[in-house]
Amino acid sequence: MTEVTLTVNGKAVKRDVPDTMLLVEFLREELRLTGTHVGCDTSQCGACVVHLDGKAVKSCTTLAAQASGGTVITIEGLANGALHPMQKAFNDNHGLQCGFCTPGMIMSGVDMVARYKAAGKELTEHAIREELEGNICRCTGYHNIVKSIQQAAGEM
C-alpha cells in the first residue's frame, strides 16, 4: 500500500491505496468521480483523459502513486457555476451522441486550446483534428466535436 495525496478539483484528498492502483481507478473507485471513463484501458481511446499538473494525461496509463503530490482536474471540476465554454460548445454544436468519449474529448479540447494560446499559435480545424489523435469517438464522425472545440477556442 502507498499513501496518495492529491488535490482533485480544488479539494485535498488522501488515501492509502495499492501501489498498482491506476489514477483512473483512484478517481472513480476511491473518490467516486465517475465522469472520467475507462474505454480501452490500453491508452488508445482517450476517454480517461484528465489534467495532471495542468497537462492532459491518460489516467489509465498513470499510477495514482505517480500522481501523488500533484493537482488533478477532472470533467467534474471544469464547470464553475455555469458550464465551462468547452462544455457549452459541445452542447451548442451537438458534439456528442452517446457521450461516452465526451469527458476525454472535453479535457483534451481544453488542454489543446490552452497550449495553442500559450504558444501564440492558431488552432485551425486541421490542427484540432491532429490534436484529437488520442481521442476516439465511434458515433459522431468527429465533425461536430471539431466544430465545438473551434467555438470554445474563440471563447476561452
Add this chain to the structure above:
Amino acid sequence: MYPTKYHRPASLAEALQLLADNEDAKLLAGGQTLLPTMKQHLAAPEAVIDLSASGLSGISNGGTMVTIGAMTTHAEVAASADIAAIVPVLNSVASGIGDPAVRHRGTIGGSISNNDPSADYPAALVGLDARIVTNKRELAADEFFDGMFATALEEDEIVTQVRVVQPKRAAYVKFPNPASRYAMVGVMVAETASGIRVAVTGAGEDGVFRHEGLEAALSADFSPGAVDGVEVEADGLLTDMHATAEYRAHLVKVMAKRAVAAC
C-alpha cells in the same frame, strides 16, 4: 497488474541504491510503455522506481550542442526553442510520437532504454550520431542500441542525458501504421560532422539500423533521385500482420527519398 512496490527516489544516487537493492526492479520513466506492459501481465517487476523526482529532466543549450535530460518529455522536446535553434528535426520527431496526452508523460530516456523496434527516437539519435550519457559512461548511439528491445545498458546503469550536436541538415519521415500510429518504417537522414547518416526504424528484425548503401549513394549525390539506384534488401527486415519484409524494404526507399527532399 501483478503486485509491485512503488518507489520515487529524490535523487539519482537514491535511485541507483534502490536499483541495487531490488534485483527484480524496473525503472519507471513516463510509464507509457511499461504500465501497459504490466497491465497486460507481460512484465511483473517486484518494484518500480519512478525517476520523476531524480533531477533528470531539462534541456540545456550549448550553442552548437543540445543536452536533453533523460526524463524530459516528448511534449517538452517538441516545444523547446533551444532544440528548435540547434536540432529542429528533434522537435518534429518528438511531436510525432504517440498523441498529445502520451507526449505529456513519455520521455526520451524511457523511449531509448526500451528500444522498441518501431520507436522514433532510436532512428533519430542514431541518424544524428547522438551521445547517450549514463551514470557510468558516455556511449555513441551506434553502440547504445543493441537489437530489438535491447540496449548496451547494464543492470546498474541509468540513462541520464542525451547529447546532440547540430547537424548541417536533417529530416525524419515515417510511414505510421494506420491503427497504432507506430512507424511501419521511419527514416532519419542527416548530414553530420561524421558524414551522411541514414538510420531506419520500424523495419529491422534487430531494431534500428543504418543503411550503408543509402549513405554511400547520398554521400555521392545528396538528392532524392540518388535513392533510386540503391538496392534495399528485404533480408533481415520484419514481416508481420501489417506488412511483409518486401513492402517494408520498398517503404525504406520511399521514406528515405522524402527525408532527403525535406532536408
